[in-house]
Amino acid sequence: MKNAMPKNSTQTKAEKLREDFPILKTMVRGTPLVYLDSAATSQRPSQVLAAYCLFCQSHNANVHRGIHSLGEQATDRYEAARERVASFIGAPSKHTVIFTRGTTESINLVCYSYANKFLKRGDIIVLTPMEHHANLVPWQLVANITGAKLRYWPMKPDGTLDMSATNDILKPPVKMVALTHISNVLGTINPVTEITAAAHAIGAKVLIDGAQAVPHISVNVSEIGCDFYAFSGHKMCGPTGIGVLWGREELLEEMDPFMTGGEMIQEVFLDHSTWNEIPYKFEPGTPPIGEAVSLGAAVNYLSDVGMDWIEKHDHKLAAYALERLSSEEGIEIYGPLNGERGALISFNVEGIHPHDLATLLDRDGIAVRAGHHCAQPLMRQLGVPATARASFYLYNLHEEIDQLMEGIHRAKEVLAYAR
């Protein structure tokens, strides 16, 4: 099987890129690791780790407040990372890029600082049934606090949003639309530009959860036209402990701070305080400095590899996996089947609980995710307790999908049709 796979244009480059990821040479129970869980967290190339180490060993200091050279160097590098990120996502200015811990904090920030302040009883918040808990639970609390109501965009059987419902869904008093750019379960790529335009037409604001998009496709927040865009470092070859909230400048200016403390203030008196300018208003205390520098390096890495190339490679892998999985008996696949999808596939093998499948695949060194993928409401809608999910990234190879299929065959031998 392995030898039968025709090489293709992106394959050669991917093989080369793997050199940058020493962890991919890890042995699991005696077999080489096949890492198909990048949607949960990606691996980090040596270049990014090296940038982190260089910072720690040569420029480490606290930022913004230090007059000494080391403090200046640290601040320069921290702010340069912000600039890199801003240009990577097409932000109109670097001041609109806020460093957070991750997508989850970014969305919570919008909920606390924007939604709790500006939404009110009777307003409607539109979500989709495919949201990650990070873009769902915070809105439930906003609804509790403000009296706004949640409305869910209907989804078609193929796991795409029913766009024919747009006019029914997007009408006053909808004030907020929060949706994922790419679903971490279905792989659906939502038409965020179109939805943003429709939402703006009725005066609603739009937040996009880009956790699964920024690592995989080239994203330009200005072209999308949205109001907030959130993503995480650890899914895009960067470190844990850092993420980004991009926000429209006027909105960021109007918002109250979320967390308070040092650095985000202008003046502090015993009984009250005034706030620093954006983005610092939203970055209280010592920020994740080394992590930001490292995210900047990840952005450089992705740019060097080329987002176009990544998108193409991802697409080929997903299409091949889709082809292999759908030509196999007893496998149910969730999400769009036409290839218009992100680099991940959720599926179930008849008669095998996904947890058992994941455990059995792990025996062969194959790391897939199994569970609800932080999307319990979606699982209920799909009518399954859980799914298995294989997700791909720039370092994955076609051969690894073959290995996945072989693993599934072995798992079937052990367990399938058991009950």
Next chain:
Amino acid sequence: MKNAMPKNSTQTKAEKLREDFPILKTMVRGTPLVYLDSAATSQRPSQVLAAYCLFCQSHNANVHRGIHSLGEQATDRYEAARERVASFIGAPSKHTVIFTRGTTESINLVCYSYANKFLKRGDIIVLTPMEHHANLVPWQLVANITGAKLRYWPMKPDGTLDMSATNDILKPPVKMVALTHISNVLGTINPVTEITAAAHAIGAKVLIDGAQAVPHISVNVSEIGCDFYAFSGHKMCGPTGIGVLWGREELLEEMDPFMTGGEMIQEVFLDHSTWNEIPYKFEPGTPPIGEAVSLGAAVNYLSDVGMDWIEKHDHKLAAYALERLSSEEGIEIYGPLNGERGALISFNVEGIHPHDLATLLDRDGIAVRAGHHCAQPLMRQLGVPATARASFYLYNLHEEIDQLMEGIHRAKEVLAYAR
């Protein structure tokens, strides 16, 4: 001068420890770095960086949700770090250790999840005039939201709390006492155990900001008896992007979540959700995994060096700096003069603005901090716009204090008595 300094017992070990910190060999404008700004952020030993790199290159995966081996390894290491931290601070159980981004987030978490829920109009929150903005501004917002009032503990001219005022300060309706363990400006070590006992006697809860304590003295939250204890990784030889909130189990159980999203939930429905158990209830989304592992390594490093030794070494450095600075003409020193203080000294040189002093010292490679140190109300009470601050840690040497003094002399030649 350098040769005249008698070596002492801790000096030899400190010289040896410096090998672990390659950044200390950095040259600044041609002279070797003298890093006297560890109170802002400490430097990180190679061992801690190595632990981080090992994790990234061999065990990197998302935690808690992964069935595959890498996911298990990552979870094991993340939870082992929690256990190390718990035992380092004498926490009764590891479930009471919550990983946050830093002291600032830890305190904000208590304000949002505990104080906003349990304080009410008429209640009093006791603070001290020496609080860092991180333990001041969040309480101002709590006061705004709940209607509780702030009360400040009076401070004596020597920068210690006036303990004779205890009965006046701590009486109903005081419900919360939030104070720093060691002041980041004055170096004052507050009697937190005594204050906790007095606060508990009137039914008030106690939060201690340990950002400057945990790195420098051995802290046992069970012995102190407090309710919450907050600190940061980056000031204790660990990385940025991680900190800790320790909380009393009963209180953590009663509290609502702060941020919401994945991992902190139990069940999510379209319209509501239920929460996971502690500490996960307070750790939404992907946590700073590599940073936690690295903090665990920092705790190991500090334990290996020995907190007793660190305390002794710190103490010697502070005493020597105090001696040198106070025998110099035209220098005002803030905080206790009796040597009962943390490893930092704030001061001003007559006729030289601290910013100019810091810039001039930087010319000699000496990194000190100058500014309000995130304590503007304290600056006002001291009657100065800013101070210079030299802070010490396990890798500092007596010679470096001599270099500081020489630098101050040169700065005086350039600027002092200028106006």
Next chain:
Amino acid sequence: MPDDLYGEILLDHNRYPRNFGALESPTVHVEGKNPLCGDELALDLVFDGDSLKEIRFKGQGCAIAMASTSMMTEMLKGKSAQEIREWIERFKNFMRDGGALPDDADMGDLEALSGISKLPVRVKCALLAWTTMEEGLKQLAKK
């Protein structure tokens, strides 16, 4: 290790679960679930005084959850509430202690679950039956 994990005995219990189904008028009906896994379980218990006369279960879950439940029903049938409590403790320790066999009792088929104790994320699958049973005993005590 997963090879042992999905060994003959476990697979047999998964394929042919013992005491599967429901009971007409159980003394206690108790449900348990593992929301993080999506595992769900319903136990019907008939007690004769202090003694578990009949037990049946229904539910969905992974092979480990199913097998553990099936094995549990076999092991506990006929035991007294006190003995059941001891077995729950014993099984929890078995999972916690890396699958070391207790020296005070014969684990029977449960021995086949030993490998699970080394897979922390799967331990909760094996425990579901037992924590649900624990809840059942609490309900019994309230009667």
Next chain:
Amino acid sequence: MPDDLYGEILLDHNRYPRNFGALESPTVHVEGKNPLCGDELALDLVFDGDSLKEIRFKGQGCAIAMASTSMMTEMLKGKSAQEIREWIERFKNFMRDGGALPDDADMGDLEALSGISKLPVRVKCALLAWTTMEEGLKQLAKK
């Protein structure tokens, strides 16, 4: 570089600030501060029509803030509002562009501040006088 920074000219302005003090009945009184530094500045401006006839300042701050203010008062005295606006822009660019001298004007003593542009944290000290002056012009326009 800090050696040039605290050169003779800067130190002279710091030691003997020009136009220090207050004016009796200024056309505009404007205050500025740098809360993050604790620097504070008050400017008294007397305009004769469009032209800055008199300027005095008081305040506290670092040597850089003091010298920059002193130099500014010398440079702007006698200038028209429009010229002042141009000078404010010119000085901001001077700080922003790493201290490159503009080719459309002689910076005079201000040249001595060139090194500051390389110390981002200190730039705001040098700018305080100029942003306060900018605010002063806004107030003038409202009169």
